[in-house]
Amino acid sequence: MDDLNRFCESIPKIELHAHLNGCIRSSTFRQLLSSPTDQMRFDTLDKEFPMGDTHSRMANFFEKFSLLRSCITNLDDIRRITHETLEDFISDNVIYAELRTRPRSFQNGAIAASSYVEAILETMQEYEDKICSRLILSIDRTQTLEQAMETLKLAEKYRAQVVGLDLSGDPNVKSFERLRPVFDLAKQINLSTTIHIGELPDEECLNENNLIIDYKPTRLGHFNFRTDDQEQRVLKEQIPLELCPTSNLLTMNLSDLSKHHFDLFYKNKHPLTICTDDSGLMYCRLSSEIFQIVQTFRLTKKELYEFMFQTSNFIFDKNMIEFCQTKLKNFSEQLNLF
Ligand SMILES: [Zn+2]
Numbered sequence: 001m002d003d004l005n006r007f008c009e010s011i012p013k014i015e016l017h018a019h020l021n022g023c024i025r026s027s028t029f030r031q032l033l034s035s036p037t038d039q040m041r042f043d044t045l046d047k048e049f050p051m052g053d054t055h056s057r058m059a060n061f062f063e064k065f066s067l068l069r070s071c072i073t074n075l076d077d078i079r080r081i082t083h084e085t086l087e088d089f090i091s092d093n094v095i096y097a098e099l100r101t102r103p104r105s106f107q108n109g110a111i112a113a114s115s116y117v118e119a120i121l122e123t124m125q126e127y128e129d130k131i132c133s134r135l136i137l138s139i140d141r142t143q144t145l146e147q148a149m150e151t152l153k154l155a156e157k158y159r160a161q162v163v164g165l166d167l168s169g170d171p172n173v174k175s176f177e178r179l180r181p182v183f184d185l186a187k188q189i190n191l192s193t194t195i196h197i198g199e200l201p202d203e204e205c206l207n208e209n210n211l212i213i214d215y216k217p218t219r220l221g222h223f224n225f226r227t228d229d230q231e232q233r234v235l236k237e238q239i240p241l242e243l244c245p246t247s248n249l250l251t252m253n254l255s256d257l258s259k260h261h262f263d264l265f266y267k268n269k270h271p272l273t274i275c276t277d278d279s280g281l282m283y284c285r286l287s288s289e290i291f292q293i294v295q296t297f298r299l300t301k302k303e304l305y306e307f308m309f310q311t312s313n314f315i316f317d318k319n320m321i322e323f324c325q326t327k328l329k330n331f332s333e334q335l336n337l338f
Pocket residue numbers: 017019168196221277
């Protein structure tokens with residue numbers, strides 16, 4: 001078991017679904033919120049995820065997520081978060097990471113959203129020889145079409161390092177139809193897209209799943225709740241799925257990982273990637289997420305290696321596929337794996 005754990009730690013890994021604000025270390029969060037009046041906010045963050053249905057779990061999750069977001073108030077903060085997140089991924093042997101964030105301005109617009117994006121990209125650049133990292137810009141479900149369009153413009157402006165567009169946020173807000181024009185434009189300019197799908201078990205959410213699958217984004221996030229028909233469509237269309245075990249387990253209220261939909265899609269040889277979602281909130285690392293999957297579904301080292309290899313095909317920066325695959329091949333040769 002220890003041997004397998006070590007293998008999961010040492011194998012070169014690819015992270016494709018990580019929200020930058022959700023990656024904040026809890027020690028950093030505590031430092032950034034240092035006034036005594038913030039005790040209440042600490043208490044909220046420390047609160048256990050409640051038992052109960054998906055809706056209450058999701059509400060608790062978004063309360064925590066907005067807290068983490070609220071502690072970043074200037075460009076130095078976001079540089080620090082990016083720097084620490086990349087350090088954490090490097091120490092976990094992640095070789096390629098796509099981080100996602102919603103652009104924001106500070107000081108009532110005096111510091112523009114473009115400066116926020118630039119601060120992250122500059123920090124990423126500093127680490128380029130240790131980890132290849134790229135940015136995905138997130139559109140929040142509550143945003144207006146105009147705001148979403150601004151995000152698309154920013155993605156275009158920084159195209160060299162911004163590799164995609166994401167739709168995320170509170171899934172109670174059904175807004176894909178309203179925001180679809182922005183995603184259509186993204187397709188027209190060949191910008192990759194990833195959309196959070198199937199996060200709630202209610203009918204409205206399931207209906208929205210159809211619209212999202214109709215659009216056919218480049219990748220899909222989670223896909224926790226779905227109809228049989230939707231499952232078949234995604235399998236047939238071969239849309240890669242970003243699965244986040246700890247996060248999915250929490251929101252789906254599953255008793256253990258053996259009931260996770262990884263099994264179904266893996267058995268169907270569907271394109272998959274294992275990710276952390278919000279490592280700071282979930283207290284997880286990519287290696288431990290992968291280890292849990294490998295252990296639960298009894299994958300061999302060879303199968304894990306092959307799994308990681310196929311993941312490299314779904315990264316948004318196609319120029320880096322060869323880089324990832326070479327790192328993996330070198331790893332296997334060094335260990336004389338197969
Ligand atoms: Zn997510």
